[in-house]
Amino acid sequence: MSLVIARNELRRLFVQPLAWALLAAVLGVLAYFFLLTLQGFLVLMPKIAGIPTAPGVTDLVALPLLRAIASVLLLVVPLLGMRAFAGDRQSGALPLLLASGLSDARIVVGKYLGLVAFLIVLILLALAMPLSLQVGTALDLTRLATAALGLILFVATLAALALCASSYAQQPVVAAGLALVLNLLLWMLDAGARYEGVSSDFVNYLALPTHLEPFLHGIVASVDIVYFVLLATVALALATRRLGAARVRG
Amino acid sequence: MLAGRRIVASLNLTLDRGSVLGLLGVNGAGKTTTLRMIAGLLAPSSGQVLIGGVELSEQPSGARRLGYLPELPPLYAELRVGEYLDFCARLHGLRGTLVTQAVTRVIERCGLGDVRRRLLGNLSKGFQQRAGIAQALVHAPDLIVLDEPASGLDPLQAVQIRALVRELGKEHAVILSTHLLPDVQACCDRVVILHEGRARYDGPRQALGDDLEALFLRIVSTPDEPVAA
Numbered sequence: 001m002s003l004v005i006a007r008n009e010l011r012r013l014f015v016q017p018l019a020w021a022l023l024a025a026v027l028g029v030l031a032y033f034f035l036l037t038l039q040g041f042l043v044l045m046p047k048i049a050g051i052p053t054a055p056g057v058t059d060l061v062a063l064p065l066l067r068a069i070a071s072v073l074l075l076v077v078p079l080l081g082m083r084a085f086a087g088d089r090q091s092g093a094l095p096l097l098l099a100s101g102l103s104d105a106r107i108v109v110g111k112y113l114g115l116v117a118f119l120i121v122l123i124l125l126a127l128a129m130p131l132s133l134q135v136g137t138a139l140d141l142t143r144l145a146t147a148a149l150g151l152i153l154f155v156a157t158l159a160a161l162a163l164c165a166s167s168y169a170q171q172p173v174v175a176a177g178l179a180l181v182l183n184l185l186l187w188m189l190d191a192g193a194r195y196e197g198v199s200s201d202f203v204n205y206l207a208l209p210t211h212l213e214p215f216l217h218g219i220v221a222s223v224d225i226v227y228f229v230l231l232a233t234v235a236l237a238l239a240t241r242r243l244g245a246a247r248v249r250g
Numbered sequence: 251m252l253a254g255r256r257i258v259a260s261l262n263l264t265l266d267r268g269s270v271l272g273l274l275g276v277n278g279a280g281k282t283t284t285l286r287m288i289a290g291l292l293a294p295s296s297g298q299v300l301i302g303g304v305e306l307s308e309q310p311s312g313a314r315r316l317g318y319l320p321e322l323p324p325l326y327a328e329l330r331v332g333e334y335l336d337f338c339a340r341l342h343g344l345r346g347t348l349v350t351q352a353v354t355r356v357i358e359r360c361g362l363g364d365v366r367r368r369l370l371g372n373l374s375k376g377f378q379q380r381a382g383i384a385q386a387l388v389h390a391p392d393l394i395v396l397d398e399p400a401s402g403l404d405p406l407q408a409v410q411i412r413a414l415v416r417e418l419g420k421e422h423a424v425i426l427s428t429h430l431l432p433d434v435q436a437c438c439d440r441v442v443i444l445h446e447g448r449a450r451y452d453g454p455r456q457a458l459g460d461d462l463e464a465l466f467l468r469i470v471s472t473p474d475e476p477v478a479a
Contacts, residue, residue, distance in 0.1 A: 001341075001343070004337070004340040004341055005341070008326075008337045008341075011329070011333070012326060012328055012329065015328050015329065016328050091325075091326075091327065092320065092322035092323070092324055092325075093324040093325060093326055094324070095289070095291055095318065095320045095324045096324035096338070096341070096385065097341070098290070098291050099289040099290055099291055099316070099318040099320075100341050100342060101290070101316070101342075102341070247290075247291060247292055247293050248292075248293050
């Protein structure tokens, strides 16, 4: 039943200009970034060609692009997810789902899957850029695959945070702002602590980049997977709780 | 109880298939709160809602025999009428060819044939209201709950909606809330007058004849006087 909602969410995203505009803007920015790094690589390549352990095109072009995707999505996912509940609440469409007899958890999961599906499409389109280099050179496809997996886990977590913010906010704009603050906080948490001279494993563990970087280096560790799954689950559970609380409070 | 305030109390309603119950009251009487509780949007602090003898919260999802139209029709402005009703049918557990059949039937019944390919956001208020009613009907529920279905419509649209409600009352059990006496006179078999959260009158409409307005005004102006059914 959640899949019915997910499909509808995906359809609603694709019939609105916002999603298309964001998709075009994100891919445009990434394409520019991709060309710049490619240009840089072409300049650098003759100089490092003789060094046996020199980084290759995967390290110098593909992975920087994936890092750029992560940074851009940090800003874009809140905009894509802001309407999930706050928008429906504002337009009066939320009672349709609430009165359907589906559990709050299923409603949240349905909305979540729809948003994640859209983001996966976006990531795959962006990945087509570095993959196109395969025509002329040999990419480290295993590393690209682990990096893509990490990126998908990362955006799935961002989507859960955006949905959670949307379930608490009355207006979509507030939801987007809230999700953005959460994202940036989790992104810069460890950097902030380090600037302050605090080097704590706990603060490190909380920060998003700590768990994304290993994937980009080709390392799939359960601790990182657990982190993303845990964070997403907590965010979705909070969103579910919020819907339930609204049934009691009105 | 909402925010520590008692909105509706000691309300006891039963309704059979094939009848239309009109919940009448001034603004703030507790009509919408009552309907939201029936639809499962609000949990009553005490008491229960049974449909077909089964508690609302215990009904399996998808098999819920209830259709609900809130005061503001719950539409997705960016979808076309057909797409939207297709989703509503699936949301209530219909699958395969049943979806197409149900959508075709409800579009015909609610007079939405000419606008089926138009975006919901671009429709007039009357058509949006019809689309809202259509989503409440599409899965052929036993109980249909309509919150002020004719408010804000022009006289012609209001007449058409009332005729539709009367039609629905032949096959389903319908509860509608309204503060418009003509709504009740045109389509209800039974009237419950709600005032300050309590049912002050509960009885067949025919028994009232033309006295509905007088009774209503008496209840509203003398809140403490008991009124028998």
